[in-house]
Amino acid sequence: MNDKKKKPQKLKARLPRGFVDRSAADIRAVNEMTTKIREVYERYGFDPVETPLFEYTDALGKFLPDSDRPNEGVFSLQDDDEQWMSARYDLTAPLARHVAENFNDIQLPYRTYRAGYVFRNEKPGPGRFRQFMQFDADTVGAAGVQADAEMCMMMADTMEALGIKRGDYVIRVNNRKVLDGVLEAIGLGGEENTGRRLTVLRAMDKLDKFGIDGVRMLLKDGRKDESGDFTKGAALSETDAVMVLGILQSDLQVSADGAGRVTANLVSSGPDQFLPPIYSPGSIYHSGVEELGQISSLVAASGYGPDRIKIDPSVVRGLEYYTGPVYEAELLFDVTNEKGEKVVFGSVGGGGRYDGLVSRFMGQPVPATGFSIGVSRLMTALKNLGKLGQDEVIAPVVVCVMDRDTESLGRTQKLTQELRTAGIRAEMYQGQKKNFGDQLKYADRRGSPIAIIQGGDERATNQVQIKDLIEGKRLSGEITDNTAWREARSAQYAVAEGDMVAKVREILAAQAEDRARNG
């Protein structure tokens, strides 16, 4: 077939990798989720604010060091005046810009929330996309740890508002100052050790993934993965590695002296003996632990125990801008993917204190704390838990088109409109098929509950036929002969035109009852 090859090449329809189309069911599920999240934030006194998808790249802080090009991880383009702009990669940096730019008009502390898509130009993976939705809440201009404590409580409330039972999630809290103090104690303080410090923090962040022994390898010589790839370690001494491993496995102990004074300590709970850095009241380590003690007491005072908000020194979070308390929401139930495999889901949201972010734009310090929920990720988990998509939207009633002269079409349109006026989802058949059977086939595949039929016979007596497609489908299981099936006109009722809406309502109600009964 040589002439076949001469046919013009068709364009291949394809989605850029790492991006997804969203179905009606997904969109409705996300709306359901964001509505619940928003209710919690509003109740805590937060107000919405929205910033655009694009920012100047310098506002996002994503220029490569020693280069006038933006970081590869962000989608960037040059404006017609040569300035670099980038698609936002989170909602925090744009908020910092918004606050700095409108500083005189904003009443501090400024409590806001916002949902939106963010973009990351990196390799997509299972459950990781290059466009995804985050839902953030931040308090700008509040320096005290009570603001951080409140954020943790709000996260816990949000989890429960989404239908995640107490015990199926936990908010884990740590403080960057604690980790910084430990790193200082093992001689990794100072500018010259930035690289090794990052290596150690990254290793600590892998605790979920590789366990304590995996982290031990990464802290010392390195680790080889199953494909044979080798990851270089941080080359810590045994003593220093034990110190780091010790803090990962430590718990917070809070003791009150009865006079309202609270002291807090981290005590190791694992096999690696953790020796706290030498006591010095003003040290960074000590103020970190003290803050954790305060947060723990503050949330406990409102009834949030360690089953909901737990101090956990193994939380690391982002390496770039957090300066104090950090927290993340973790799901504790098993999640299985489409292939039926168990998946370690990990964190569905997190945040922390970023006291330096707004002040990049200003001559004065502006403390801030906030967190972000990964909406798409959380939705996957909630679907799994059966917490979403339970109240499915019913497909529209289909009004069949029997005759195509303008007068008949007008009557069909009017019937459709009557249903809509009564608040019932309805559509008149708009396809090309003139065969009535094909229209019912359309309605069937569409998932329609009911078909309305008015041909010449019915019109003559001002009647309509109302066909219960759900009941009919059930009956069709018993049918073997097509002709008999047609003649039976099963689950079909003839009513006067004026009674159509009432009868449709009756059938829909019966169907709803049936669905409820069968779960």
Place this chain on the structure above:
RNA sequence: GCGGUUGUAGCUCAGUUGGUUAGAGCGCAGGAUUGUGGAUCCUGAGGUCGGUGGUUCGAGACCACCCAACCGUACCA
């Protein structure tokens, strides 16, 4: 970025040691059926065999390079 696996119709896949015009199932479209959904039957459309180059009388198959997807790993604000 590094390592591994895989690329044949819209989807899932067959295709012999290299041998004529590349197949199946599902799906899709038309018909049996212009007033009744399922099942059935008939007919049809749909392919740069991931790409380029090479070896060969001859390549979907063999070789080289490239591209993409998947898995692991690294990075991840």
